[in-house]
Every structure is written in C-alpha cells, then in structure tokens.
Amino acid sequence: MSDTTTSEPTSEPTSGPATGTDARSRTGEDQPLVRALNVLKSFHGNEVLKGIDLDVHRGEVVCLLGPSGSGKTTFLRCINQLEEIDGGRIWVDGDLVGFRDDGGQLHHLTDKQVATQRREIGMVFQRFNLFPHMTALQNVMEAPVQVRRVGKKQARARALELLEQVGLGDKPNAYPAQLSGGQQQRVAIARALAMDPKLMLFDEPTSALDPELVGEVLRVMRELADQGMTMIVVTHEMGFARDVADHVVFMDGGVVVEQGKPKDVISNPQHERTQSFLKRMRAEDDEAAADAESLETPDA
Amino acid sequence: MTTPTTDDRPGLIEARPVRHPGRWVALAVIIVLVAMLISSFITNERWGFSKALEIMNQKPVLEGLWKGTIVGTIGSMAIGIVGGVIIAILRLSHNPVLRGVSFVYTWFFRGIPRLVLLAMIGSGVGFLYANLDFGIPFGKQLASLMGLSSDFTFFTLDVNQFSSSLLAGIIGLGLSEAAYMAEIARAGILSVDKGQNEAAAALGMNRGQSMRRIVLPQAMRVIVPPTGNETIAMVKDTSLLSAIPIITELFYQTRAIGTRTLQIMPSFVAVTAWYLLVGSVLMVGQYFLERRFGRGFGTGAPNKRFARPAGAGGA
Numbered sequence: 001m002s003d004t005t006t007s008e009p010t011s012e013p014t015s016g017p018a019t020g021t022d023a024r025s026r027t028g029e030d031q032p033l034v035r036a037l038n039v040l041k042s043f044h045g046n047e048v049l050k051g052i053d054l055d056v057h058r059g060e061v062v063c064l065l066g067p068s069g070s071g072k073t074t075f076l077r078c079i080n081q082l083e084e085i086d087g088g089r090i091w092v093d094g095d096l097v098g099f100r101d102d103g104g105q106l107h108h109l110t111d112k113q114v115a116t117q118r119r120e121i122g123m124v125f126q127r128f129n130l131f132p133h134m135t136a137l138q139n140v141m142e143a144p145v146q147v148r149r150v151g152k153k154q155a156r157a158r159a160l161e162l163l164e165q166v167g168l169g170d171k172p173n174a175y176p177a178q179l180s181g182g183q184q185q186r187v188a189i190a191r192a193l194a195m196d197p198k199l200m201l202f203d204e205p206t207s208a209l210d211p212e213l214v215g216e217v218l219r220v221m222r223e224l225a226d227q228g229m230t231m232i233v234v235t236h237e238m239g240f241a242r243d244v245a246d247h248v249v250f251m252d253g254g255v256v257v258e259q260g261k262p263k264d265v266i267s268n269p270q271h272e273r274t275q276s277f278l279k280r281m282r283a284e285d286d287e288a289a290a291d292a293e294s295l296e297t298p299d300a
Numbered sequence: 301m302t303t304p305t306t307d308d309r310p311g312l313i314e315a316r317p318v319r320h321p322g323r324w325v326a327l328a329v330i331i332v333l334v335a336m337l338i339s340s341f342i343t344n345e346r347w348g349f350s351k352a353l354e355i356m357n358q359k360p361v362l363e364g365l366w367k368g369t370i371v372g373t374i375g376s377m378a379i380g381i382v383g384g385v386i387i388a389i390l391r392l393s394h395n396p397v398l399r400g401v402s403f404v405y406t407w408f409f410r411g412i413p414r415l416v417l418l419a420m421i422g423s424g425v426g427f428l429y430a431n432l433d434f435g436i437p438f439g440k441q442l443a444s445l446m447g448l449s450s451d452f453t454f455f456t457l458d459v460n461q462f463s464s465s466l467l468a469g470i471i472g473l474g475l476s477e478a479a480y481m482a483e484i485a486r487a488g489i490l491s492v493d494k495g496q497n498e499a500a501a502a503l504g505m506n507r508g509q510s511m512r513r514i515v516l517p518q519a520m521r522v523i524v525p526p527t528g529n530e531t532i533a534m535v536k537d538t539s540l541l542s543a544i545p546i547i548t549e550l551f552y553q554t555r556a557i558g559t560r561t562l563q564i565m566p567s568f569v570a571v572t573a574w575y576l577l578v579g580s581v582l583m584v585g586q587y588f589l590e591r592r593f594g595r596g597f598g599t600g601a602p603n604k605r606f607a608r609p610a611g612a613g614g615a
C-alpha cells in the first residue's frame with residue numbers, strides 16, 4: 001500500500017514537537033528516568049542555573065561535580081521541588097515535575113500532588129536532617145506509616161531490615177543525638193529507602209562528616225549503586241565519582257561545562273575549568289593525606 | 301619559674317578548691333534576716349496564721365479555689381493553648397487572608413486588659429445581644445424576603461444568663477490567652493530548623509503532616525517553658541473573674557470572709573498561701589513536661605561533633 005504517504009499521521013499521534021519528547025519518553029523502554037531540559041533558576045535576580053540539560057537513565061549513578069556555587073545542589077533540589085524552577089522542564093519517570101501541562105499551558109500542581117511526586121524520590125541531605133525527637137527506627141518508619149499508610153508492624157519489620165542493610169541493625173532505639181555523623185547519615189539513607197523510591201538524590205552526603213566517617217557512608221552508597229538504584233549524587237569525593245559513577249557531570253557558573261564517562265572527565269578533562277578544579281581538588285587531597293601522615297608519626 | 305624535667309612525672313591532681321568567703325558572709329546575713337522574719341511571725345499576732353489556716357479551709361474558699369482558680373486555669377489555658385497554636389499556624393500560613401485574620405486577632409486581644417475584657421463580657425455582651433440565635437447567617441432577613449414563617453434559627457442562647465457563668469469567664473480568659481500563646485507558639489515553630497520541613501517534604505509528607513508530626517513536637521521544647529510561665533500567670537489572673545462578676549472565686553471569697561469577720565490580714569495570708577501552693581505544684585509539673593519534650597536533645601549524647609562547617613569537604 002502507499003505507506004510512505006499515509007504513515008505520516010500514525011507515526012506522530014501527538015500534536016507538537018514539544019509534547020513529542022514527552023510522549024516518546026512515556027512509551028519508550030529506554031526512556032530516561034530523569035530528563036532535564038534547559039532548567040533555569042535564579043534567586044533574587046542572581047542566575048544560579050542557566051539552562052541545565054541532563055538525562056539520567058534507570059540504574060545509572062550520576063555524580064555532579066563542581067566548585068561551590070556552581071549550582072549543583074540547587075539543581076538537585078529542583079528535581080524534588082525543594083526549589084521551584086523558573087524555566088525549562090524536568091520530567092521524572094515521564095511525569096512533568098511540579099506542573100500539569102494542559103495543551104501547552106502549564107498549571108502549578110497542588111500541594112498534595114507535589115507531595116505525591118516527592119514520594120517517589122528519596123533525598124539525603126548534607127546535614128542529615130534526621131528527626132531529633134524520634135529514634136532511628138521511628139525516623140525510618142515515619143514516612144511509610146504516615147504517607148503510604150503501611151501498617152505499623154510491617155513498617156517496623158521493613159525499617160529494621162533497612163537499618164540492618166546500612167549496618168545499624170544494633171541501634172534501632174538510639175536517638176540521632178546519640179549517633180555519630182556517619183551513623184546519622186546512614187539512618188537518613190535508610191529513611192529515604194523506606195519509601196521505595198525510584199530515584200535517590202544525595203546532596204553532598206559526606207561533606208559534614210569527619211574524615212574517618214566518610215568511608216562508612218560511601219560504602220552504603222556503593223552497595224546501593226550495586227543493587228541498581230538510580231542515583232544522582234552531588235559530591236566532592238573524586239574517588240567515589242571515579243569508581244561508582246556511570247556518568248559524571250561537571251558544572252560551573254550554572255552551566256554544564258563537561259560531562260561523560262568518569263574516566264574521561266576526571267582523568268582526561270577537556271575543558272580548562274574542569275582541569276583547574278580537579279587540580280585544586282587533588283592538591284587538597286594530597287594535603288589531607290600529608291596531614292594524616294603527620295598525625296600518624298608523632299614528632300620527636 | 302622553670303619547667304621541671306620529664307623524670308618527675310606528675311600523678312593525680314589533688315588541688316584545694318577556690319575559697320568563697322562571700323558565700324559565707326551572704327549566708328550569715330540571710331540567716332539573721334530570716335530569723336528576724338520568723339520572730340516577727342511569732343511575736344506579731346496580727347499575722348494571724350491560725351486564723352488564716354481556718355480561712356483556707358472554709359467551704360466557700362475551697363469552692364472558689366476549685367472552680368475559679370483550678371477549673372478556671374485549666375479551662376482557659378486549654379482554650380488558650382489550642383487557640384494559640386491554631387492562630388500561630390494561621391499566621392505562618394501561605395494564605396494571606398488567614399494571615400490577616402490571625403494578625404487582627406492578636407492585635408485586638410493583646411491590646412485590651414483582661415479586666416476590661418471580662419467586665420465587658422459580663423455585662424456589655426448581654427446588653428448588646430440579649431439572645432444569640434444559632435442558625436443560617438442572615439436567616440431572619442432571608443426568611444422575611446422569601447415570606448417564610450421560619451427564621452432559620454435552630455437554637456437560642458440566653459446571653460444574659462450565660463455571660464455571668466464561669467464558662468463565659470473561662471472563654472474570655474482563654475481568648476485573651478490565645479493571643480499570647482500564638483506568639484509563643486509562633487516563636488517555637490520558627491525555632492525548628494528549616495531542614496526538618498525539607499526532610500519531611502522530601503519524604504512526601506504534606507504540610508499538615510509535617511507540622512503535626514515533625515515541627516510541632518520539636519517546637520514544644522521551646523513552647524513549654526514560656527507556657528508554664530503563662531499557666532502560672534493565669535492562676536493569678538483567674539482572680540479577675542470577679543469582674544464578670546463570678547463570686548465562686550478564690551480571692552473574692554477570702555476577702556469576703558476577711559471583711560465580714562474583720563480578719564483582713566489573715567485572709568490575705570490565706571489567699572497568698574493558696575496561690576503559692578498551686579504555683580508550686582505547677583512548677584513541678586513543668587519540670588516533668590520539659591524533660592519529656594527535651595528528649596533526643598543532648599541526652600547523654602556520646603558524640604555531638606557532627607557539625608563540621610558546611611562545604612568543609614573541600615570546595
């Protein structure tokens with residue numbers, strides 16, 4: 001039959017090119033779990049994000065690197081709507097984040113709809129933000145019981161399992177103030193996992209930790225990556241980014257400067273800004289290593 | 301001074317404490333003053349402690365203590381705390397209309413003296429609105445417009461009778477208290493770290509859940525001590541109930557007995573003793589409340605040094 005002429009309308013069932021992307025990502029098997037297009041954000045006239053594009057596929061670990069003030073934390077917070085974007089679009093699992101698209105006209109989502117979108121996205125904060133008036137176990141149980149309406153007994157069993165998974169099976173009844181920073185951050189990871197998120201966001205999860213506690217948190221994150229969790233990690237831990245990330249994004253001044261495989265970006269950066277940042281990071285690492293050595297060998 | 305050699309390694313420290321001669325002087329002065337006071341209690345019969353004790357146990361006084369002071373305090377503080385938290389939440393709401401309502405409420409009730417408010421409730425309201433009809437707003441006007449015999453009134457309250465009751469007084473004090481509690485609750489809510497709200501939001505909790513489960517329990521740590529203060533102040537302010545006038549009230553009754561029996565000073569001693577007793581009981585209760593809501597905050601924490609400055613990981 002004359003398929004070349006008649007196939008036109010059937011191959012493009014959706015109206016415009018703008019929704020075409022959305023529709024394709026809805027149906028396609030290898031659709032990215034997160035797609036950000038031209039994300040813009042400013043605070044009081046100060047442009048923090050100047051058009052970020054990013055695709056994150058299922059099971060991928062993406063590390064966002066860059067100097068402080070480069071916008072990486074802001075971008076992460078935009079994904080689960082702790083910040084509202086000024087321009088561009090973000091989709092998570094095919095759903096437009098924060099808005100309803102009604103034939104090209106965007107409508108803000110209600111608080112309830114926003115909360116529903118956030119359930120699917122776990123977040124781990126730099127300062128842990130555990131609930132200090134609850135024990136580790138209660139922290140982990142809270143959202144499943146209150147938000148998902150899971151039975152207490154079931155939530156408790158799952159919470160104990162998760163605490164076991166992050167290596168804190170022996171401390172379910174400790175309050176956050178009784179735990180070290182590394183332990184608190186691991187409880188925070190368990191708390192986020194309790195909602196069975198599709199995506200985990202980590203906002204500098206080890207930056208507030210004493211150096212000797214960083215390893216235990218990174219180990220838990222590495223295990224999580226091995227289990228196939230999709231993760232976006234803002235970090236300064238180059239070793240973690242190099243070993244665990246599938247994709248590394250270097251940001252500076254609100255734009256993506258360079259991205260690609262970790263071995264390309266970290267070991268062989270093309271852009272001058274990436275090179276100077278990595279050089280600075282390496283110098284600091286060496287300094288820290290030197291400090292550690294000088295501590296180990298007492299002065300005579 | 302010379303630094304000793306390392307051969308002589310120092311052992312455990314057994315140092316003499318710093319002497320505090322000022323404490324002993326203060327103690328001596330206080331002992332003398334207290335002795336003088338006690339001696340005056342014993343020698344000056346006008347104090348009339350035994351009479352005071354009698355007055356404290358009189359039935360109208362006990363009734364005034366129970367109904368006016370205790371029930372009055374509990375009732376008005378209950379209204380004040382619940383109302384205050386609600387007004388504080390309205391004040392912090394995203395809805396500008398509710399924020400305005402909350403502001404005007406606080407402005408009005410914080411601005412008028414309780415004595416005036418209670419006097420007004422006692423006589424003014426009943427004079428203005430002799431009956432309160434509960435029904436559809438503008439029901440009478442609607443009914444006459446539509447030519448109906450019913451006026452959409454479901455029940456009627458006799459304000460004159462109600463406004464001199466203890467309940468009216470409790471509501472009056474409670475409304476006034478809510479304005480103060482709102483400020484206390486607002487300070488408490490604002491004292492909770494912003495990260496707590498963010499963590500709750502990131503878990504998919506809505507604003508209500510986050511407020512009820514996460515923010516308010518932590519705000520309580522800041523809210524409880526000044527609320528204890530307010531409660532003790534309220535114990536004393538129940539004496540204003542006599543402005544309604546409500547006569548089953550502690551100070552009114554003791555003074556009535558004092559004037560009638562010409563035992564003015566013993567009646568003052570009696571009422572002072574009762575107020576001090578109630579206040580003391582409340583202070584004990586406050587201690588336990590503060591301990592309860594302080595849990596999870598610095599309770600035998602083995603390690604509190606998690607707060608390295610932000611971005612210290614090298615940026």
